[in-house]
Amino acid sequence: MTIRIETDRVTAMYGKFTAVKGVSLKFPTNRVHALIGPSGCGKSTFLRTLNRMHEMSPGGWITGQVLLDGQDIYAPEVNAMQLRRRVGMVFQKPTPFPTMSIFDNVAAGVRVNGRRSRRDLSHIVERSLRQAVLWDEVKDGLNRSALALSGGQQQRLCIARTLAPEPEVLLLDEPTASLDPQGTQRIEELLFELRNNFTIVIVTHNLHQAARVSDTTTFFYLGTMVEHGPTKELFTTPGNDQTEAYITGRFG
Amino acid sequence: MVMVLASTVVIAVLPLVFILGTLIVKGAGSLSATFFVASSVPAGQTGGGVGHAIVGTLVIVGMACLMGLPLGIGAGIYTAEYPGTRLATACRFVADVMNGTPSIVIGVFAWAWIVARQGHFSAYAGSVALAILMIPMVMRTTEEMIKLVPHSLREAALALGYPRWRATLTVVLRTALPGIVTGTLLAVARVAGETAPLLFTALGSQYFSLDVSRPMAALPLVVFTYATGPYQEWHRLAWATALVLIIVVLVLSLAARLATRQRYQRN
Numbered sequence: 001m002t003i004r005i006e007t008d009r010v011t012a013m014y015g016k017f018t019a020v021k022g023v024s025l026k027f028p029t030n031r032v033h034a035l036i037g038p039s040g041c042g043k044s045t046f047l048r049t050l051n052r053m054h055e056m057s058p059g060g061w062i063t064g065q066v067l068l069d070g071q072d073i074y075a076p077e078v079n080a081m082q083l084r085r086r087v088g089m090v091f092q093k094p095t096p097f098p099t100m101s102i103f104d105n106v107a108a109g110v111r112v113n114g115r116r117s118r119r120d121l122s123h124i125v126e127r128s129l130r131q132a133v134l135w136d137e138v139k140d141g142l143n144r145s146a147l148a149l150s151g152g153q154q155q156r157l158c159i160a161r162t163l164a165p166e167p168e169v170l171l172l173d174e175p176t177a178s179l180d181p182q183g184t185q186r187i188e189e190l191l192f193e194l195r196n197n198f199t200i201v202i203v204t205h206n207l208h209q210a211a212r213v214s215d216t217t218t219f220f221y222l223g224t225m226v227e228h229g230p231t232k233e234l235f236t237t238p239g240n241d242q243t244e245a246y247i248t249g250r251f252g
Numbered sequence: 253m254v255m256v257l258a259s260t261v262v263i264a265v266l267p268l269v270f271i272l273g274t275l276i277v278k279g280a281g282s283l284s285a286t287f288f289v290a291s292s293v294p295a296g297q298t299g300g301g302v303g304h305a306i307v308g309t310l311v312i313v314g315m316a317c318l319m320g321l322p323l324g325i326g327a328g329i330y331t332a333e334y335p336g337t338r339l340a341t342a343c344r345f346v347a348d349v350m351n352g353t354p355s356i357v358i359g360v361f362a363w364a365w366i367v368a369r370q371g372h373f374s375a376y377a378g379s380v381a382l383a384i385l386m387i388p389m390v391m392r393t394t395e396e397m398i399k400l401v402p403h404s405l406r407e408a409a410l411a412l413g414y415p416r417w418r419a420t421l422t423v424v425l426r427t428a429l430p431g432i433v434t435g436t437l438l439a440v441a442r443v444a445g446e447t448a449p450l451l452f453t454a455l456g457s458q459y460f461s462l463d464v465s466r467p468m469a470a471l472p473l474v475v476f477t478y479a480t481g482p483y484q485e486w487h488r489l490a491w492a493t494a495l496v497l498i499i500v501v502l503v504l505s506l507a508a509r510l511a512t513r514q515r516y517q518r519n
Contacts, residue, residue: 056410058336083414095408105426109412158408165413 004029004169004199005041005050008065012045015059021047022064023225025218032200032212033233037220038251043203046220047171050201051087052080068169070126085113088162093175094154096146096161103142105157109165124164132160133190152183159190163198170194172202176209188213207247219243272498279495282488288496292458292474298485302493308469309500312378312454313444315464321390321436321469327465328394328432333420344395347388358384359449367453375461375468378454382443393435397428426427430511437508441501447472471497 005027012020020042027033035043048054049062066073073083079116097106106125129135134156148233153178204210218228226242286301293300331340362381401424409419456473478490
């Protein structure tokens with residue numbers, strides 16, 4: 001099994017505050033990885049070190065290494081913008097661009113990478129919307145405002161937008177936190193499809209969701225990585241008292 | 253309680269209604285097609301119009317926009333994008349002070365800076381004065397409107413691989429555009445009615461002129477001259493001109509309203 005992302009003692013800081021302390025992890029290719037833990041445990045910050053979004057936060061900096069396909073993404077010759085096209089990210093709240101149509105939203109990440117013919121673009125947009133299981137709902141109104149969609153549809157639109165530049169890795173930061181149960185279910189089914197082609201890292205507050213969708217799970221607490229392992233094992237026979245206390249609902 | 257508040261509303265609106273009413277009663281009768289086209293006639297004659305002043309106001313305010321809007325919007329983008337920097341803090345402070353500065357002070361400044369040095373009054377000196385008045389207003393609205401754009405939108409653009417400048421231009425600025433347009437139109441409407449900064453700069457003129465290096469007429473200046481003049485005929489024209497001025501400002505404010513309403517419909 002090939003390793004897509006490997007982190008080596010990643011420490012992430014906001015100014016002088018340490019949010020993530022020395023996390024070393026390996027994420028195999030084409031698997032779903034869940035990051036769980038109570039609020040403020042550093043799981044989202046850790047996720048943001050994987051596409052160099054952490055350094056865009058005020059005072060954000062990191063030490064340690066993040067390797068994507070064996071290459072250090074923090075090396076000076078790596079262009080962060082190019083990297084983010086390989087490592088896509090979906091956020092907690094749906095973030096369609098309000099001034100753009102559905103079509104333009106999906107095409108946005110492709111257009112920024114250089115001019116493409118209209119035919120290429122329509123092809124990419126259709127493929128991405130099909131991948132995000134949104135095509136049938138929007139195909140008749142691609143020029144409508146993206147804000148006309150429901151919350152769940154908007155989130156799937158954001159996933160389509162992230163998939164359009166054909167990333168290798170998909171980072172999801174609590175993608176269903178602002179959705180109703182039906183919208184959540186659609187996204188989870190979608191993850192199941194996407195795992196065949198993408199390496200997915202998902203941060204979630206919902207333990208059931210982690211158990212349902214992921215192959216491996218990592219438990220974070222107070223900025224450190226407490227336990228990492230196959231999801232089934234971590235949820236049935238946790239090796240750590242804190243992990244057990246968290247997944248059985250004693251805190252968090 | 254409701255009655256007290258409602259009566260304050262009535263008292264607050266009353267002067268506006270009264271002003272508009274008086275203007276229409278005293279000014280509307282003098283409005284005619286020639287009034288909008290013709291220039292002033294020598295004192296003692298009847299007739300004439302404010303065509304030269306309407307064109308003058310458009311030219312002076314237009315040039316002020318050419319100077320003030322890029323600077324104001326640019327500075328607003330900077331202070332919103334780099335809010336913590338020393339330059340942004342200084343910029344914001346200066347803008348707040350300038351927003352509170354009486355416009356006549358800025359007029360005197362433009363006089364000392366341009367008119368006194370060149371030795372003659374000119375329309376562009378007036379435009380500079382109005383531009384200086386506009387910059388802080390436009391800058392602050394631009395900044396506020398950009399700050400209203402959710403941070404998550406910018407992050408989403410950056411996460412797609414947008415360079416920072418492109419995220420700002422194509423996502424943040426486009427989202428904030430209706431608000432910026434509204435703020436800009438309100439600033440334009442305000443400076444269009446300014447009289448004091450034009451008194452020492454554009455000076456005013458009785459003749460139609462497009463030469464920006466010479467004195468030029470403007471609606472507020474015409475109101476000032478006619479209203480303080482000794483002739484009954486002039487007073488009549490002053491009322492009519494004031495009505496035209498308020499119509500111009502009203503049209504701009506309505507355009508601003510329309511620009512915002514469109515945003516809500518699209519959402």
